Amino acid sequence: MKKTKKWYDYLWIWSILYFTLGFFNIIFAWLGMIDFLVPILIAGVSGNKFFCNHLCGRGQLFTKIGNDLKCSRNKKAPYFLASKWFRYGFLIFFLTMFGNMVFQTYLVAAGAANLREVVKLFWTFKVPWDWAYTAGLTQDWIAQYSFGFYSLMLTSTLIGLIVMVLYKPRTWCTFCPMGTMTQEICKIKHRK
Amino acid sequence: MSENKMIKKRAVVDSRRCVACGACMAVCPIQAVTVPDGCFARVQEERCVGCGRCSNICPAGCISILEKGQEEQR
Numbered sequence A: 001m002k003k004t005k006k007w008y009d010y011l012w013i014w015s016i017l018y019f020t021l022g023f024f025n026i027i028f029a030w031l032g033m034i035d036f037l038v039p040i041l042i043a044g045v046s047g048n049k050f051f052c053n054h055l056c057g058r059g060q061l062f063t064k065i066g067n068d069l070k071c072s073r074n075k076k077a078p079y080f081l082a083s084k085w086f087r088y089g090f091l092i093f094f095l096t097m098f099g100n101m102v103f104q105t106y107l108v109a110a111g112a113a114n115l116r117e118v119v120k121l122f123w124t125f126k127v128p129w130d131w132a133y134t135a136g137l138t139q140d141w142i143a144q145y146s147f148g149f150y151s152l153m154l155t156s157t158l159i160g161l162i163v164m165v166l167y168k169p170r171t172w173c174t175f176c177p178m179g180t181m182t183q184e185i186c187k188i189k190h191r192k
Numbered sequence B: 001m002s003e004n005k006m007i008k009k010r011a012v013v014d015s016r017r018c019v020a021c022g023a024c025m026a027v028c029p030i031q032a033v034t035v036p037d038g039c040f041a042r043v044q045e046e047r048c049v050g051c052g053r054c055s056n057i058c059p060a061g062c063i064s065i066l067e068k069g070q071e072e073q074r
């Protein structure tokens, strides 16, 4: 029995579009906030993971590349990746780095730091990205947040692609901070 | 005799390790597995045909394909 496709089955295209837009103009990085707020909102209001289960372009992209295009070894991932301590540890690390990024934005807004037109990969490697922004286009802090947020999105997608190739297509989902957070919200809502 | 009585296997989810990602429900050909409350996946035993697609895709490795009656869903 073939499932009928819904509009949201094509959201993997959104993932590709997001990175393409941000490549040419970093301000588009702000659109990624949708992927941050919508899952939490859905989990908080409806008490389910409709976002992960149907709306997440990234999860769909990993299935497309890993499963449909057979770019995944489809091997069992190490046991610890789906363990509680690793998932929550990674969530804390991710939120700390997010907080750090917000603080950088604050420093630029307060005039205590200059705008840095770089994308930081894996929280370590600075990649010049100056073609994606023309100075003065908007306020510096708006641009700083864009570079920071794009770095976060790109880094997590790259980690996701690496574990997709090495293990199962959606291995990233086992420790994805959004997935961990939304599942916890649902568990609290349903007291499980 | 209904078709499902002839089916000997079914999927069983280890709810303690399930991350509720929904990868299983995306590949199940008959929507026998769902993540109804965002906590963990559930298999409808009477629908499941034990094909193993969900178990093959599950990134947390928490779906086993067992003989019917072999073990209760955890």
Ligand code: SF4
Pocket: A039, A051, A052, A053, A056, A057, A058, A059, A172, A173, A174, A176, A177, A178, A179, A180, B021
């Ligand atoms: S766990 Fe993360 S990547 Fe996976 S479907 Fe949910 S939000 Fe998307």
Ligand code: SF4
Pocket: B013, B017, B018, B019, B020, B021, B022, B023, B024, B025, B035, B040, B041, B057, B058, B059, B060, B061, B062, B063
């Ligand atoms: S694929 Fe595995 S981890 Fe994801 S919802 Fe299904 S049983 Fe849970």
Ligand code: SF4
Pocket: B010, B011, B027, B028, B029, B030, B031, B032, B033, B043, B047, B048, B049, B050, B051, B052, B053, B054, B055
């Ligand atoms: S074993 Fe097959 S029919 Fe049963 S839940 Fe998994 S994918 Fe669906």
